[in-house]
Amino acid sequence: MSDRIEFGSGDNKVRIEGLGKTVRALQKAGADAEDMRDLMHALGSIVVDAASPPVxxxxxxxxxxxxxxxxxAVVRAGGAKAKYAGVAHYGWPAKNKPANPFLTSALQANQGRIFSALDAGLADILKKNDLT
Structure with missing residues (x-):
């Protein structure tokens, strides 16, 4: 896992450094992996709740x-019931299908909430495991 995550474009970029190192330190110190799974699921759920796919x-x-x-945190869309999810999100220029990046838009619109939830979640895990 990389310790540096960067996303965004142009002048609007967000860089997170040290998250991988923090997660490894929590694991080494005995933090429950299920707590981390719950936290990452909660972060992904923020994006899921905000996503507005084409109908x-x-x-x-x-x-x-x-x-x-x-x-x-991972968010997925599509599968056997909606095999066209990738085309809906990224578009298909050859078929004149425009992109509708509904997941990316939901992520960008909720970055503040996600970072706050990450901060609070890590603090809760530290406290729960007597690491503070």
Missing amino acids: VSGKLAGTIRAGRGKTK
């Missing part, structure tokens, strides 16, 4: 979900 049949909205990784 054609309504199936795509039902496939958006947050993962439960212990080192990163």
